[in-house]
Amino acid sequence: MDDRPVIVVGGGPTGLTAALELAYHGVPSIVLEAGRQRGDGSRAIALHRTALLVWERLGCAEPMLEQGTVWLTRRTFFREREVHTLLMPEPSAGELPTFVNLPQYRTEDCLLRRLRATSSIDLHWEHRVVGVVQTDSGVTVEAQTPDGTVRVSGSYLLACDGARSSVRKLLALRFPGTTYPDRFLIADIRTDLPLPPEPRFFFDHPTNPRSTVLIHPQPDGVWRIDWQLGHSASVADECAPDALRRRIRGLIGELPYELVWLSDYQFHQRQLARLRHGRVFFLGDAAHLVAPFGARGLNSAIHDVENLGWKLAWAIQGRAPESLLDTYQQERWPAQRHDQRVTNATMRFMAPRTRAQRLRRGMILRLSTVSKAARRRVNSGRMSQPFTYRSSPILVRGDGWRERWPNAPRPGARVPDVACRIVAELPVRDAPVTWLRRLIGGGFLALYFAADDADALRFAAGVRAERHPGWVAVRPVLPEAPRVCGVLPAIWDHIGAIGKGFAAEPGALFLVRPDGHLAARRRRARPADVARLVAVAAGNSPTTADGG
Template sequence: MRPDGRGELDSLYFDYPHFAPPERPAQEARAPVVIVGAGPVGMVAALTLARHGVRSVVLEQKETFNDGSRAICVSRSSYHILERLGAVGPFLKKALGWTRGRSFYRGQQILEFDMPDGPEQKYRPMYNLQQQYIEAFLFEAVAASDLIEVRWQSEVTELRDLVEGVALTVRDPNGSYVIETDWLLAADGARSAIRRMRGLRLKGENYEGRYVIADVRMVHDYPTIRRALFDPACRPGGTVLIHRQPDDIWRIDYQLAEGEDATEAASEASVRSSVAAVLEEIGHAGDWDLEWWSVYSANTLLLDDYRDGRIFFIGDSAHIVPIFGVRGLNNGIADGFNIGWKLAWVLTRRAGAGLLDSYSHERRGATLDVFANATKSTRFMTPPSHGWRLTRDAALSLALTRPSAGQLANPRQMTPYTYADSPATLRDSAGMTAGPVPGAMLAEVALGEGFLSDRLWEGFTLLVFGESGDLPERADLTVVQLPATGAVAQAYGAGEGTGYLIRPDLHVAVRWPVVSAEKVDATLDTLLARKGGRA
C-alpha cells in the first residue's frame, strides 16, 4: 500500500519499468524448460540453466517488478551464487553489507552479536537491498542472455501432462495460446497458481503474530546493523525490527498487539502514528516520509514433495518460511540454483535423470532445517501463547543483568544447509577429521591473489592437494592443484594427495584422504548416471 495521492507504483526512490506483452512467434516451438514467475527465484533458475547452456521461457503475469522492499537481506552464500551467474556486480555497488546486530529490551541493550566474517571471506555475511533492485539487477543479466526469453503479462490458465513434458495454456493481452515444454519450474510464489492447478497444498504451522512492514525514507546516521526492540515503549509487549537500506530507506517491522484489528492497523493514519512512535523511540527527530507498507504473519509451510512429475516447485511455491533470520529469499535462491544446474546437466545429457531425484530431497531438507531454526526465532519474536510470552519475557529480564541470557535473542542467521544424506553426495571417507564434510558448502579461503572460489569451474571441480600424477581427464571436470601445506590445506584438513570433489553449486560431493583418477571416475559416474530415477 502507498500513501493517499500516490499511485500503486509511485515510489520515492525507484522507477518501475513497464514491460509490454510479448510478440509471440507464428509457430510456438517446444521449450526445454518453462519457468512460471519472474521473481528473484525464477530468474536465478533461468540464469543457472543458461549458464549451463539450456534455453528457457519465463512467464510472468505482472507487467513490472514486485513493489515494496519485501525480501531485503541477501546472504553471503547467495552472493556466491550471484557471482556464479555473472550477476553480482550491481549488487556489490548498491547493497549495504552488514555483520552486526543489536537487541534491546525496554530500551536497554541486552545483546550485540557479530556474524562470522574476516579477511578470508570474499563477501560479507549479509547485505541489505530492496527487492525491486534485486529483481532489476537479475533482470539485467536475464535480458543479456540469448538463452532466456521473458514474457510479461502472461498468465498460465491451464496445465496438461504430456508423455514427456507439460502443455501450458497461456493468456496475454493478445489472446491465448499453448506452449509445450519438457520441464516446468513453478516459481510463482506463495499463492502459486501452478500448485493450485495440481491440487497440491502447503502443510505446516501458522503463527498468531502479525506484523506491519513499513518502508520509510529519512536521513538517519545509525549504522547498517540489525536492530530488534523487545517490549519498547512505542509498542508495549511487542517487537520492532529495523533495517537500513540504500537510498535512505529504512525498513521498520512492528508487531500488532493481540486483538488489534489488522484492517485498522493497516490504515495510513495508523501506520504513520505507529512509525512516528518507533522513530521517537530510536531518537530520530528529523523529517521522514512514508514509502510503502503491508501486513504479514509468520508461517512454516511446505509441500510434501517439491516435484510433481515433470514439474518442480521452487521458492515460495514450495515453502513459506518466517522472515525472522532472513531465510526466505536466500532459501529460494538456493532452490533455483540447485534445480537449475541439475536439470541443465540432464537436458544436455551430461547426467542421467536420476540426478533430479536429489532436488526435493536436498531442498526440502534445507527447508525443514530452516523451520527448526526459524521456529525458535519466531516463538521468541512472536510468542504463540501466554506461557511462551512469560518465558520469553523472563529471559529478556534476566538479560538486563546477565549478558549471557541475551544470546536467546540471537536471530540465528542463515548458514548454507549441508546435504549430508543426499543421493547426490557420497558417504564420507575414513581418515578425514577436519574440513567441510560431504554435502557442506565450499569453505572460502583467501589466496595470495583472490579467493579459492575464484578457481572453481562452472561444472565439477576437483581440488587436489600436493603433487599427484594420477588425475582424471574428463570434459565435465576441472582439476585445481593446491599446496599440501598452508591456509587452504589447513581449512580442508588436507595432506599430500587429499582430494575434494566440488559440485557446480559449490557443495562438496565427496572427499578422499588420497584421491585417484579411478575414484573420481567412479564417483562421477555414480552421481551423474544414476539408474532408476524418474524421467
C-alpha cells in the same frame, strides 16, 4: 540432447535466477510472469553471501554490491537495553560480505538487466498460467494474456510463482502448515537516522509494548521498520495517517521523513510434501514458506535454484540419468524442513501462543539483562546459513566419511571460500589472487593436494590414463609456486588458506559439485578415484561404501 526450453513460471527473484542458472548451463527457458515488473517495496531485503556468490557467477552481483548496504552487526534489545550482539567478519578484498541489504525490486532489476542480455531466455509479462498438462516427455501450459490465451510447451516446468502459486493450485497439491495470527506492519521511510547501518531488533520497545520492532537499513537513506501488531489489531486503523505518524515519531523523534512504501503481512510456515511432481518442480515460496526473521526465505530459494539447476541441465544434455533429478527432493526437502524448525522456534519466542510460552519468554527477557545464559536464549531470528546435505545417494561415502577428520568439510557441506593464486603459465610472476568460489560452477572441480610438482605430475598422468569425463576439472593445489609446465593450470596455496580451510595434507582429494557442495573426499587419493567419484556424484553409478 533435448533442445526444448524449460518453462519457468514466475518472474520474481527465484524465477529470474532459475532462468539465468539454466542459461549458464546451456539450457534455454521461457519465463511466464502473471504481472508486471514491480518498482517499490523492500520485501525480501537481506541477501546472504551464498546467494550473492550464485548471482556473481551469473554476472549479476556487481550492481547488487554497488547498490546494497553491507552490515556487520545485528543488535537485539529488551526494551532499550542491548542484550545480544551478532558480529559478522569484515570481508577482505575480493571476499563477499555475509549480508547485504537491498530492496527486492532492486534485486529483480539487477537480474532483469542480465536476463535481457541473455539470448536463450524468453521473458513474457502478463502471462497468467491457468492450465498445466504434462506427459512422459514434456509439459504444456496454458496462459491468459491481454491478447488472449496462449499455449507454451517445454521439457520441464519450474514453479517459481510464490506463496499463492497458481501451478500448485492447478495440480491440486496440499500446502500443509500454519499461519500465525499476528499481523505485522512494514514501513519503508527515508530519513537521516543518526545510527550506523545495522539491523536493530527490539522486544517490548516503549512505543510497541509486549511486541517487537525491527529496524533494517537500506540504500539511499531508507530504513525499513517492522512493527508486530498482534492478532487482534485493525490494520486499517494502524495504517491511518495519524496512527502511522505516531508510530514513526515514537522511533525517530522529530526528524523529517518521507514514507516510501507501506504494507502489512502475516507469517506462514508451510512446506510441500514433495518438491517434484513428474516434470514439474517447485522452488522458493511456491514450495516452502518461512517467517522472514533470519533471512531464510529468498536465500533458501536461491539454494533451491543452484541445487536443481545443474542437475536439470545435465539430465537434459544427457550427462546424467533422469533419476539425478530425484535428489532435488532428497537434498532440498530436509534443508527446507530445517528452516521450518529454526523459524518455528523463533516465532514461538516472538509471538508466543500459550500462557507457558509467554511466561517463558518474559522470564528469559528479564533475565537477559543480567545473565549471559539467558541472553543466549533470546531468539530474534537465527540468521541464514548454508545447509549440509547428509542423506543423499550422490554423496560418496567411504574414506574419511565416518572417521574423524577435524575441521575438514564433510560431504554435503558447502566448501569454504578462500583466497588462492591461479598459475596458468611459467615463470610465475604476477599470478592473480582469486577466490576458490570463482573456480566453481560449470562442472565438477577436483582439488588434489600435492606435496610438490613431482607428486602433482604423477597424479595428473594417472588421471589422464583413466580417461576421466570431460566435465571435471582436476586442479593440483601446491604449497609452493609451481616450477614445471606439466602441472598447469595449478592452484598455488600462497598463504595456506586452502590447506587450512580443508584441513588437508598431501595426498588428499576433494571433489566439489557445480553448486559448491562437497561430493566426496579422500585422505589418500588414487588417480582412479576421480572418474569413479564423479560417476557417483553425477548419479551415473551406485554409491559405494568403501574408500577404494
